[in-house]
Amino acid sequence: MLADLRRPERTFTIRQLCNEFKATPRALRFYEDKGLLTPAREGLNRVYSHKDRVRLQLILRGKRVGLSLSEIRELLDLYDENDDGAAQMARSLKKFRERATALEQQREDIDGALIELREACARLERRLAEIRPDLLPRAADYDQVLRARLDGHADAALGK
Amino acid sequence: MLADLRRPERTFTIRQLCNEFKATPRALRFYEDKGLLTPAREGLNRVYSHKDRVRLQLILRGKRVGLSLSEIRELLDLYDENDDGAAQMARSLKKFRERATALEQQREDIDGALIELREACARLERRLAEIRPDLLPRAADYDQVLRARLDGHADAALGK
DNA sequence: GTCAACGTTTACGTAAACGTCAACTTGATC
DNA sequence: GATCAAGTTGACGTTTACGTAAACGTTGAC
Numbered sequence: 070m071l072a073d074l075r076r077p078e079r080t081f082t083i084r085q086l087c088n089e090f091k092a093t094p095r096a097l098r099f100y101e102d103k104g105l106l107t108p109a110r111e112g113l114n115r116v117y118s119h120k121d122r123v124r125l126q127l128i129l130r131g132k133r134v135g136l137s138l139s140e141i142r143e144l145l146d147l148y149d150e151n152d153d154g155a156a157q158m159a160r161s162l163k164k165f166r167e168r169a170t171a172l173e174q175q176r177e178d179i180d181g182a183l184i185e186l187r188e189a190c191a192r193l194e195r196r197l198a199e200i201r202p203d204l205l206p207r208a209a210d211y212d213q214v215l216r217a218r219l220d221g222h223a224d225a226a227l228g229k
Numbered sequence: 230m231l232a233d234l235r236r237p238e239r240t241f242t243i244r245q246l247c248n249e250f251k252a253t254p255r256a257l258r259f260y261e262d263k264g265l266l267t268p269a270r271e272g273l274n275r276v277y278s279h280k281d282r283v284r285l286q287l288i289l290r291g292k293r294v295g296l297s298l299s300e301i302r303e304l305l306d307l308y309d310e311n312d313d314g315a316a317q318m319a320r321s322l323k324k325f326r327e328r329a330t331a332l333e334q335q336r337e338d339i340d341g342a343l344i345e346l347r348e349a350c351a352r353l354e355r356r357l358a359e360i361r362p363d364l365l366p367r368a369a370d371y372d373q374v375l376r377a378r379l380d381g382h383a384d385a386a387l388g389k
Numbered sequence: 390g391t392c393a394a395c396g397t398t399t400a401c402g403t404a405a406a407c408g409t410c411a412a413c414t415t416g417a418t419c
Numbered sequence: 420g421a422t423c424a425a426g427t428t429g430a431c432g433t434t435t436a437c438g439t440a441a442a443c444g445t446t447g448a449c
Contacts (some may be wrong), residue, residue, distance in 0.1 A: 083426080094426085099407055113414075113427050134349075136341045138406075148309040155361040162353040163366050176333050177268045179332050179339075182294045182387060186329045189290075195324040206323050244395075254396085259437055271395050275442080298436070397444070403437095408445100417441070419420105 081117040105142050241277040265302050295387035
């Protein structure tokens, strides 16, 4: 078929990519503004190629692991200008490792905060139990809260 | 002695508190602007009381665990208007628990990102080893990076 | 007397990643 | 031909926690 999804000639509209990757048109235009994407034009309208789609995937993957858009752009630039891609892969590897150590550091910081929080909670619980046990919020009250958060705020943890 | 540090009449200058808690004058004035602190005045100069000092401690503790200034203000307001403080303690406990679950969620998100990162690293390492083993950055190269980060960016992990 | 060191206020700057109008064009449809 | 959906380009708004001058007053040391 002419419209085979896998054929490299296949092109995409902005909304198709937005639907596929759950992004907003504003976001894609923003990435273009920042030089992360350079789709072709058909009159005024943007036409995204297969390569553009790959780039978008890389952008979103980079975001998921907490890279900034400018960092992502640097990596994408290397994909382009470099022939074999080896040097670029080395750079990417370096970036990824740096990001990994940064994330590990964040985890430790969070663990520290959690320790402080649990201590504070314990103090409050003890004192409330003494004075006004009726006001003591039961942990069970948070089942709703937990359930409400089951859908993914997966990005919120990475410095947004 | 009249100047006993523990005497409630003891007052503090802005710089004394800044030194004690490693904050900047700008920060304390900012907190005042936001209604978190209301030190007395001696002419133009701010005079911090014992209670102000306690409030500042609470502010900084709240920040350490990732509360926003507006959240902190809400809690502080309750300290004031409430007589026995029981209701306020219940509210604080609730906030703290919420923050704890949010932090736990962040940890999971970070873990997810780390998994993705390690997979990407592994792929890159394998391919680089094939093609250009000489470009493969050794993990040992990051000893400096690790050392450089040993001083506390403990706040950076909490959404700044 | 004058310089440094501290204090004050007002107010603009910053960084990230878009959201949110507003105003307009284009193509398709009834 | 009027309308409608979807696209476009600016350009300003949002959020957070201060940093950073600018311009000025007060006090103590020398």
